Amino acid sequence: MGIKQELTRNFSIIAHIDHGKSTLADRLIESTGMISKREMVEQVLDKMDIERERGITIKLQAVRLIYKAKDGKEYFLNLIDTPGHVDFTYEVSRSLAACEGAVLIVDATQGIQAQTMANVYLAVDNDLEIVPVINKIDLPSADPEMAVREIEDYIGLPAQDAPRISAKEGINIDQVLEAIVTRIPHPEDNNDKPLRALVFDSVYDPYLGVICSIRVRDGAIKAGDRITFMAGGKQFDVDQVGVFTDRLMPVAKLESGDVGYFTASIKDVGDTRVGDTVTSAAHPAEEPLPGYKEVRPMVYCGIYPADGSRYEDLKEALAKLKLNDAALSYEPETSAALGFGFRCGFLGLLHLEVTMQRLDREFDMDVITTFPSVVYKVIKTDGSVVEVDNPANLPGPSEINYMEEPYVDASIMTPEEYVGSVMDLCQKRRGEYVTMEYIENRVLLRYVMPLNEIIYDFFDSLKSRTKGYASLDYELKEYRRSELVKLDLYINGDIVDALSFIVFSENAYPRGRSIAQKLKENIPRQLFEIPIQAAIGGKIIARETVKALRKDVIAKCYGGDVSRKKKLLEKQKEGKKRMRQIGTVSIPQEAFTAVLKLDDD
Amino acid sequence: MLNTDKGIYIHIPFCASKCAYCDFVSYAGRDSLIESYFEALFRQIELFPYDWAVNTVYFGGGTPSYVDARLISETLEKTARRFTLARDCEISLEANPNSLSPKKLEIYKKAGINRISIGAQSMDDDILRLIGRAHRRSDTVKAAENVLKAGFDNFNLDLMFSLPKQTAADFEDTLKAAADLGVPHISCYSLTLEENTPIYRLYEDGTYSQDDEIDRQMYRAALEILASYGLRRYEISNFALPGRECRHNTDCWDFCSYAGFGAAACSFIRNTRLETTGDIGEFIRTFTEGAGEWDAASTAYEETAGELAEDYIMLALRKASGLNESDFSARFGEDFRKMYTDIIRETVSEGLAEEVGGFxxxxxxxxxLAGYVTKKFL
Incomplete structure (x- = not known):
């Protein structure tokens, strides 16, 4: 056994959102002294503003710490950060697969949450040694013994000796470091085998090309090697290998047990998919590392520039985002209502939301999005199957034999007092009850639900029904046959393609009514009366009317009023700039956004 | 022929009480400032740098009739000293019905005031109470009689509609009662809800609501009823017997220059719009502590040709006579019809506008829908 492997520990930190993962990571980095406190930027691992604001980590990354343990030896601790949200479950599982162990943080004030469980299962699946840690003991409401009991009773891990820490206050951080060294196994020495390295992250850098984060399982990799991506199939020549300190630090080689990166003038992150195995082109391994799967978008929507003249800007912005986000897909589409835009695919709603925010912040792009859609399977009368992620592409009713929609296994953790309300919500959203498990004063509910219902404002409803306490996790389960219809919206007799969506037939009436209502509230009065209709096929199921504009006049305008009144008119007109023309009707951008938010309570 | 009249506006920001709908610069309970305010005002008038011959003077407020009438006389004297008042100069003063005594009217008459504008607002006592007016219908009747008795044949009543609890019938009653007083000029305003007024909160919390249909019904009633008294609409909210239109305001809509004096007063001189501070304390300090310029407490903004044209259109469309196309091209050197071909065609086809004899x-x-039409030109 190589001495290097014996002195290496590869681990992740797993936790529910807000249980203190990033803060603990910072403390570990500080305590190991690898980066001076002066250089420490708050939350080193979270690179992007959005992540910091939302308290989650989107792009994963690793860092190498040097720790002198109580046994007097110096260890390399490779901390691999994991994304913190349900949309990125697969990426989390690949990060975990790069480790031998995981630090499990449980918040002493909240105990186990839905995502704690989901992450523990992922860690167990990857045969990781789990090191429980009780965090936030400095808070007045902390109950560390409750957290210990929950870990023992519901996860089945001994937790009496778990470090009780406060990452925020820096209390007992050394205990965590010692536990990592003593409890987590060191990696195996497989230097004599052909190269196999797991890709767990990749980011694009304009100077180096794609920086591929890898965990070497077998063999070694160094600059000059020609390598193959076993699933992707492409070959590249390695320019540089290195490890992550506070920056990229080139090293001579990476060998089995190491966590680091390589670059190879790769232009497209799509060539370096997470979960793929890197091997030597000259001496390839026989089998790739297990667990690779192609991540496919689960949620689609149309994205259009609010200002139609900025189509090229939007195109450029998406291309730039795509550089670092292999999971994002987009292709051009046109809408009669919204003009030129893109059909974009996302891993889930959060991924979508984060992308919108990045478009806004990093590219100053104001966009209109259409209803998110899942991927439906349409079994046609001729027996062929087509996948539809855009209502506009749904074949005509006569061509459809039947349709299938994706269902997910959903886990919801909620405080006991909201169970009734959460169950009611799940029922309304066509959830099928599976189990219910009490964990202290909380309940873990499991439902099988159509994804269609989850992407439709479910998370907001869940939060509002539980005062923000409930947590949600879900995973794709299967496709099921379902009664689905396409709902169209007509404004002044003209169909608005951007507002069409596919809906469970029984929900079509209430949803059609509700959307017609929302449109009515958001379309300003015009010179003529504007009928708004929701229809299935040709059949009208809901109707609202925007009354004609009867009065738009400033009563007083004398010498002292001129500037003020003109400003008032200009302000009113400003809103009109963002109008979209549907036939003879002008529809403001807000109308498209408003219909995306429906309150079912 | 271009209208080249010039006017003077003088702002008197004092009131007996603040009305529920008012967001003008006006103060109730600040009477101790009145003397020093007029001192400052006189100083500002003296500092005006141009030698203007003016056609109109307008005392607005606030409530000009609230302050001692001799202060008004004195202001007018100072104005006549600094400016050349035309022989037929229209000199107007805004007044509240309950502060318009025969004694005051006599002083005004002597000072040269020849037009009185009475803030009647409604002839319904319940509504007057609701909108925070201190007077009652009988006060308005009395005031109108006094005005006529004092020899003012040129006077106006201000009326409002779309008021809380007001029905179309209520307003028709008000219109008739007002016209029956033999008034040659009536201004009718649909209540504009201004933020930070007591009445705005009533609408905000849903106690009252404004209905566009009823509002227009009331406006149409005004058109019809006032027409039957010979009062014709010459501007969106103004009705007069022929020849009794308010010249001061007409000049403003005709894009003439005017100089405003006092706190919050606005001026339009050549291409520049000025607005004096609405802070009465600041106004007084500026002009009693030796300011050397008449606009020392004002902000000025020189408008571009495009902005001027927009102002012009916004104001011209308020007039029943409309926009004089040759006047437009004389002022801006551009052909109105060529510049706005599409908008003109569109608004005419929508039945909102018409082209008649160069107008x-x-x-x-x-x-x-004047706002709707104007916005197209902005």
Whole structure:
């Protein structure tokens, strides 16, 4: 056994959102002294503003710490950060697969949450040694013994000796470091085998090309090697290998047990998919590392520039985002209502939301999005199957034999007092009850639900029904046959393609009514009366009317009023700039956004 | 022929009490400031740098009739000293019905005031109470009689509609009662809800609501009833017997220059718009502590040709006569019809405007939607 492997520990930190993962990571980095406190930027691992604001980590990354343990030896601790949200479950599982162990943080004030469980299962699946840690003991409401009991009773891990820490206050951080060294196994020495390295992250850098984060399982990799991506199939020549300190630090080689990166003038992150195995082109391994799967978008929507003249800007912005986000897909589409835009695919709603925010912040792009859609399977009368992620592409009713929609296994953790309300919500959203498990004063509910219902404002409803306490996790389960219809919206007799969506037939009436209502509230009065209709096929199921504009006049305008009144008119007109023309009707951008938010309570 | 009249506006920001709908610069309970305010005002008038011959003077407020009438006389004297007042100069003063005594009217008459504008607002006592007016219908009747008795044949009543609890019948009653007083000029305003007024909160919390249909019904009633008294609409909210139109305001809509004096007063001189501070304390300090310029407490903004043209259109469309196309091209050197071909065609086809004898003007329906039409030109 190589001495290097014996002195290496590869681990992740797993936790529910807000249980203190990033803060603990910072403390570990500080305590190991690898980066001076002066250089420490708050939350080193979270690179992007959005992540910091939302308290989650989107792009994963690793860092190498040097720790002198109580046994007097110096260890390399490779901390691999994991994304913190349900949309990125697969990426989390690949990060975990790069480790031998995981630090499990449980918040002493909240105990186990839905995502704690989901992450523990992922860690167990990857045969990781789990090191429980009780965090936030400095808070007045902390109950560390409750957290210990929950870990023992519901996860089945001994937790009496778990470090009780406060990452925020820096209390007992050394205990965590010692536990990592003593409890987590060191990696195996497989230097004599052909190269196999797991890709767990990749980011694009304009100077180096794609920086591929890898965990070497077998063999070694160094600059000059020609390598193959076993699933992707492409070959590249390695320019540089290195490890992550506070920056990229080139090293001579990476060998089995190491966590680091390589670059190879790769232009497209799509060539370096997470979960793929890197091997030597000259001496390839026989089998790739297990667990690779192609991540496919689960949620689609149309994205259009609010200002139609900025189509090229939007195109450029998406291309730039795509550089670092292999999971994002987009292709051009046109809408009669919204003009030129893109059909974009996302891993889930959060991924979508984060992308919108990045478009806004990093590219100053104001966009209109259409209803998110899942991927439906349409079994046609001729027996062929087509996948539809855009209502506009749904074949005509006569061509459809039947349709299938994706269902997910959903886990919801909620405080006991909201169970009734959460169950009611799940029922309304066509959830099928599976189990219910009490964990202290909380309940873990499991439902099988159509994804269609989850992407439709479910998370907001869940939060509002539980005062923000409930947590949600879900995973794709299967496709099921379902009664689905396409709902169209007509404004002044003209169909608005951007507002069409596919809906469970029984929900079509209430949803059609509700959307017609929302449109009515958001379309300003015009010179003529504007009928708004929701229809299935040709059949009208809901109707609202925007009354004609009867009065738009400033009563007083004398010498002292001129500037003020003109400003008032200009302000009113400003809103009109963002109008979209549907036939003879002008529809403001807000109308498209408003219909995306429906309150079912 | 271009209208080259010039006017003077003088702001008197004092009131007996603040009305529930008012967001003008006006103060109730600040009487101790009145003397020093007029001192500052006189100083500002003296500092005016141009030698203007003026055609109109207008005392607005606030409530000009609230302060001692001799202060008004004195202001007018100072004005006549600094400016050349035309022989037929229109000199107007805004007044509240309950502060218009025969004694005051006599002083005004002597000072040269020849037009009185009475803030009647409604002839319904319940509504007057609701909108925070201190007077009652009988006060308005009395005031109108006093005005006529004092020899003012040129006077105006201000009326409001779309008021809380007001029905179309209530307003028709008010219109008739007002016209029956033999008034040659009536201004009718649909209540504009201004933020930070007591009445705004009533609408905000849903106690009252404004209905566009009823509002237009009331406006149409005004058109019809006032027409039957010979009062014709010459501007969106103004009705007069022929020859009794308010010259001061007409000049403003005709894009003439005017100089405003006092706190919060606005001026339009050549291409520049000025607005004096609305902070009465600041106004007084500026002009009693030796300011050397008449606009020392004002902000000035020189408008571009495009902005001027927009102002011009916004104001011209308020007039029943509409926009004089040759006047436009004389002022801006551009052909109105060529510049706005599409908008003109569109608004005419929508039935909102018409072109008659070199004028582009709103139709009846267009008057309901003057804002809508104007916005097209901005």
């Amino acid at each position: 582009y003007r709103l139709t009846d329906r267009g008057f309901d």
